[in-house]
Amino acid sequence: MRSPRPYSPATGPGQSLTERRKAATQLDIARAACALFAEHGPDGxxxxxxxRRAGVALRTFYRYFRSKQDAVAPLLAGGGDAWRALLEAEEPGVALGPAIERAITSSLTLPDGEEGLEWTRGLLRASADDPALRAVWFQVNQDSEERLVPVLARLAGDSADPLEIRLLAAAATDAIRVSLEVWSAGDAPQRGPGSPAELAVRCLRELTGGMAVLRRG
Structure with missing residues (x-):
């Protein structure tokens, strides 16, 4: 999903030094790919x-990514990682609708000076003429949706209908995806009317208005 906020490799206490170095290298490559796509386009x-831009050997690049388009996946996935982490911090039994809106709004409202949203805008615009880059975007969103299901299930509790949880995960993921695609196609600012956060909340409410799981709690 993706990804509104630049991907930040996890550096928890259970992660080895090798794993942290691998994640950092992937991020360096992803940033280099994004910068070059912005300058020259995927075809160029x-x-x-x-x-070369990332300062790694070509064999290192192919150790982590199958293609040049795949290299941007960590950046596109960062937003989903960020907003799932915010939801994971909520306590079970929380009102799901407001909790999801809070997480979406927070993850799509970046501090001044952060370039994550503009990177996403550039990549989504480039994907219009690059089917492989579009495929990466769709895969990132699919992965994000699947990872969201257990997070929502824990918050909703054992009595929640698994079908409703799946539908809610799909709706929330698509709300962010559609909002970013619409925003990227225009020139709206990062904040305020027409911003990704405003559009995403609007999409979420349209998509989930009839869901019973959101009327509980």
Whole structure:
């Protein structure tokens, strides 16, 4: 999903130094790919260019990514990681609708000076003419939706209908996806009317208005 906020590799106490270095290298490559796509477009960028910009060998690039388009996945996935983490911090039994809206709004409202949303805008615009880049975007969103299901299930409790939880995960993920696609196609600002956060909350309410799981709690 993706990804409104630049991907930040997890560095929890259970992660080894090797895992942290791997995540940092992936992020360096992803940032290099994003910068080169913005400068030259996907067609004008090669895997060799990305590896050179990231300061790694070409074999290192292919150790982590299958193609130049795959290299941007960590950046696109960062927003989903950020807002799922906010939901994971909520306590079971919380009113799901407001909790989801809080997480979406917070993750799509970046501090001044952060470029994550503009990177996403550039990548989504580039994907209009690049089917492989679009495929990466859709896969990121699919992965994010699947990871969201257990988070929502824990918050909703054992009595929640699994079908409703799946539908809610799909609706929340699509609300963010559609909002970013619409925003990226225009010139609206990062905050205020027409911003990703405003559009995403609007989409979420439209998609989930009849869901019983949101009327409980």
């Amino acid at each position: 960028t090669t895997a060799e260019d990305i590896a």
